[in-house]
Amino acid sequence: MLVEEIMKTDVITLPPTATIYEALQLLQKHRIRHIPIVDEEQHIIGIVSDRDVRDASPSSFIKNSDHSELQNKIRSIMTHPVVTIHPLDFVEEIARIFYDEEFACLPVVRDNKLTGIVTEKDMLYKLIQLTGTHVQSSHIEVKVPHKPGILPEVASVFGKRKTNIVSVLVYPYNDDPSYKILVFRIQTMNPLPIVQDLRDAGYELMWPNNIPEPKL
Template identity: 25%
Template sequence: MFVTRYMTPAPLTVSPETPVPEARKILKEKHFRHLPVTDPEGHLLGIVTDRDIRSVYPSSILRGEERQRILEKVESSTVDNIMSTRLSSLNLNSTIDDALILLEKQNVGALPVLDDDGKVIGIFSIRDLMRAYGELFGLYEKGNALVSVRDTGENDISRLVNILEKRNIPFTRVIRSRDTATGSGDESTIHIRVQTMQLSSIKKALREEGFEVI
């Protein structure tokens, strides 16, 4: 699944010469947190965030001449003075897994998406990531629920599918995950996305077949 499916396409951008107050106004009015900074051809030069802007404005605890001095300096500054230039980005072939790893590694809230010429074609945020995985795992489908069982490693997925089909229990996804929280990473869990809210009867059926429902 490529990020281009979920990104915000053709995002609003600013130039390096954009005054900081103007960038601040855009972020506030559009409810954005990130603004790509590009050259006239659309090539990425940097990113300015709401955090960058908040950090240069004077603290509310300052008073008098000092506050006014800082405020005047900020209001005469342009975004090239405060933007981040050490950037990570995604491309046309980046998947949502690539985005997840990079967002976590860089500890940022969004990443620009570039075409093969280095031009900004979109921006992919944590919210986009959540929407993508929500769709992937069926979170937005009506009348569904998640049931989890302990994985014994004895062809459990095949057994589960056979049981669900035999009992005419509709399901859309079967996923195995490692239980890294246990420390060893040797144990795993199987998650089944079922299209029914009759969870008690499903859990009972799985227990009768020897599964540990968790």
């Protein structure tokens, strides 16, 4: 999946000559947390967060506080240079940037011009979609040998019952490279027949592992 598929294109921006007060107004009005700072040609030259603005604002607990700081230029508190991503970057790869750098948002740039923005909330929602947890489904985890062809082999068990697979994920099994965990979400509220089919085929279930096998 590409960044251009999840990025927001209606980005609220400010020029570096705008005031901190203007940034505060935009953050409150649009309920956003970041404002990219751009020049006249839409080149991104900085970024300001709600925390930056809050730290630069006078405390509401101090009576008769001086609000003149709010008239300072936004460039005085913006972060620069800015880490950016491209619309054709893979979402899975930029997730690593969010994690490693602890960013809350990443501006999207094409031909050196700002074209969109991706937030950590966008990433979390996309993860929900990729894992299939946004639809009613049942969760099954199967421990399998780490060998070529194992995924279609296990999936064929679902196919025999014409069960729709909503999503498939692959996890490592602890620290043992000989095995991996296949995580299926299937579109049924009664997974018991599939669970039994998997057991009959000799697969070890990690979940559900508390459903007893029928007594003969």
